[in-house]
Structures are given as C-alpha cells and as structure tokens.
Amino acid sequence: MKLKKEDYDFLAKHVPEIEEYAENKTIDDRFVHFELSDESFRNIQSDMNDSIVAYGMDQQDTVNEIGKKLYKIYDLLPYLEEQNLEYFNE
Numbered sequence: 001m002k003l004k005k006e007d008y009d010f011l012a013k014h015v016p017e018i019e020e021y022a023e024n025k026t027i028d029d030r031f032v033h034f035e036l037s038d039e040s041f042r043n044i045q046s047d048m049n050d051s052i053v054a055y056g057m058d059q060q061d062t063v064n065e066i067g068k069k070l071y072k073i074y075d076l077l078p079y080l081e082e083q084n085l086e087y088f089n090e
Helices: 005-014 038-055 065-079
Strands: 002-004 023-027 031-035
Touching: 002 005, 005 031, 005 038, 005 065, 038 065
Parallel strands: none
Antiparallel strands: 002 031, 023 031
C-alpha cells in the first residue's frame, strides 16, 4: 500500500504506532510505500480511533481539522492497494 508523503507524515505525527506496523517501508518523490499485516492493519485502525478521540475532537463532540484528516486516511486504508484510486492522481 502507499500513502502520499504528507499524509503518512501526518499519520506518523498523530498515530506514531504506524512506524511499528509499517513493514518494508520505502519512500519515493510523492509516496511512502509500506506493507501491513492483517493484524497490524487492525491495530492501526484501533490506534487511529484512539487518536481521533484524543486529538481529533473538540470536547468530544465536534470533529476538528486533525480528526477530519485522520478520518480521511482511515477511510482510505482499505483501498490503498488499488492502483486506479483517484487519491493517487490528486
């Protein structure tokens, strides 16, 4: 799978556990390529949920900009293997 560098860096800042889970990580001009085992995939989703609650919500009732970006990445995770995903062309 791959994420845009800025999205991977954002994820690593707010969910640092990604660095433990991402295997065979390589970086090119635009993307960070990495692999996640099934267990790591489930773990990172759980850790992202924790970070959304901790950093991505104002008073636990309004999603802030951090939360919106974390949700966007969370929603992308299952699809990051698809080569024709519009995300890769943005």
